[in-house]
Amino acid sequence: MSREEATEKARDLFAMYLEANKLRRTPERFVILEEIYKRKDHFDAEELYIHMKNQEMNISKATVYNTLELLVSCDLVKRHQFGKTQAQYEKAYGFKQHDHLICVECRKVLEFCDPRIQQIKSMVSGMFDFEINHHSLNLYGQCKGNCEHKAAQAKTESLA
Amino acid sequence: MSREEATEKARDLFAMYLEANKLRRTPERFVILEEIYKRKDHFDAEELYIHMKNQEMNISKATVYNTLELLVSCDLVKRHQFGKTQAQYEKAYGFKQHDHLICVECRKVLEFCDPRIQQIKSMVSGMFDFEINHHSLNLYGQCKGNCEHKAAQAKTESLA
DNA sequence: TTGTGTGCAAAAGCTTTGCATGTTG
DNA sequence: CAACATGCAAAGCTTTTGCACACAA
Numbered sequence: 001m002s003r004e005e006a007t008e009k010a011r012d013l014f015a016m017y018l019e020a021n022k023l024r025r026t027p028e029r030f031v032i033l034e035e036i037y038k039r040k041d042h043f044d045a046e047e048l049y050i051h052m053k054n055q056e057m058n059i060s061k062a063t064v065y066n067t068l069e070l071l072v073s074c075d076l077v078k079r080h081q082f083g084k085t086q087a088q089y090e091k092a093y094g095f096k097q098h099d100h101l102i103c104v105e106c107r108k109v110l111e112f113c114d115p116r117i118q119q120i121k122s123m124v125s126g127m128f129d130f131e132i133n134h135h136s137l138n139l140y141g142q143c144k145g146n147c148e149h150k151a152a153q154a155k156t157e158s159l160a
Numbered sequence: 161m162s163r164e165e166a167t168e169k170a171r172d173l174f175a176m177y178l179e180a181n182k183l184r185r186t187p188e189r190f191v192i193l194e195e196i197y198k199r200k201d202h203f204d205a206e207e208l209y210i211h212m213k214n215q216e217m218n219i220s221k222a223t224v225y226n227t228l229e230l231l232v233s234c235d236l237v238k239r240h241q242f243g244k245t246q247a248q249y250e251k252a253y254g255f256k257q258h259d260h261l262i263c264v265e266c267r268k269v270l271e272f273c274d275p276r277i278q279q280i281k282s283m284v285s286g287m288f289d290f291e292i293n294h295h296s297l298n299l300y301g302q303c304k305g306n307c308e309h310k311a312a313q314a315k316t317e318s319l320a
Numbered sequence: 321t322t323g324t325g326t327g328c329a330a331a332a333g334c335t336t337t338g339c340a341t342g343t344t345g
Numbered sequence: 346c347a348a349c350a351t352g353c354a355a356a357g358c359t360t361t362t363g364c365a366c367a368c369a370a
Contacts, residue, residue, distance in 0.1 A: 024369050060327040081241045112284050116276040124272050132301035141292035184344050220352040
């Protein structure tokens with residue numbers, strides 16, 4: 001699925017979600033969704049807010065946070081806590097689910113996939129009689145070389 | 161290893177760490193370590209601070225945070241981010257490493273172990289040429305019953 | 321028209337910092 | 346006695362809230 005297709009689908013899903021929950025289709029909500037789906041990487045609420053301001057868009061922080069919350073609720077956006085404070089976000093629809101590898105030196109965030117995490121989830125779910133909705137797996141470490149990860153990136157892309 | 165033995169070992173390790181890093185052996189640092197190793201569950205910095213105040217101990221928040229930081233650095237304490245803000249801590253020496261299952265309804269935190277996480281870490285480490293120091297795996301969901309997890313607790317204890 | 325959503329600013333909550341004082345090595 | 350650690354309070358930073366106005370349904 002191309003980025004454009006994913007964005008279009010996400011827009012439709014968001015509209016349906018809003019309708020189903022009797023929430024309003026405000027321009028702000030769709031502008032924010034649009035901007036998030038233009039992005040490739042992780043971002044935080046502040047960055048998104050600043051970006052809107054730079055575009056001369058009159059969108060408040062309250063609305064940014066409110067909309068992110070809505071988008072997380074309907075699974076169109078994922079929220080992560082890589083560091084101590086500031087949450088990070090990323091688009092979630094139409095892109096392969098993955099986990100994260102964080103370099104504690106350069107703070108770069110890489111993505112990887114491993115099917116074993118699904119097995120762990122099913123097993124734990126059964127053992128505790130829990131319904132597991134989502135998970136967060138972060139590996140922290142440091143790149144051995146010069147914090148250039150291009151070789152590894154290429155490797156995972158070939159696996160995808 | 162009993163709780164007392166673990167506490168004693170932790171105290172020694174902390175003393176060695178302080179000496180190795182030319183840091184001072186202040187009473188506050190050891191009182192905090194002691195209190196943490198008395199605890200069975202997760203706690204946050206505020207709880208620890210309040211507890212000290214209730215014991216008529218004159219320990220400031222700054223010292224609580226500073227000491228937690230030191231203890232995390234030398235792996236005697238682990239820091240977790242289960243929710244959005246407030247970090248949670250737990251003692252780490254002499255207790256089996258584990259991951260967490262969080263009920264998003266009652267906020268209860270359960271613990272589980274799975275060897276597959278180690279396999280994932282080695283594989284990703286090799287693939288990205290990364291040195292992985294630690295990880296964080298949290299599963300979020302809800303208990304199907306009444307948020308009583310005693311049966312499951314019993315099951316994991318029998319596995320340990 | 322009606323009530324939800326928005327912008328703005330202020331408040332809240334967790335953590336860190338600055339400074340004077342105390343205490344370790 | 347010379348640094349370093351502490352206590353206290355204030356500041357910092359991210360996120361939430363209150364309120365008046367705007368606008369979607």
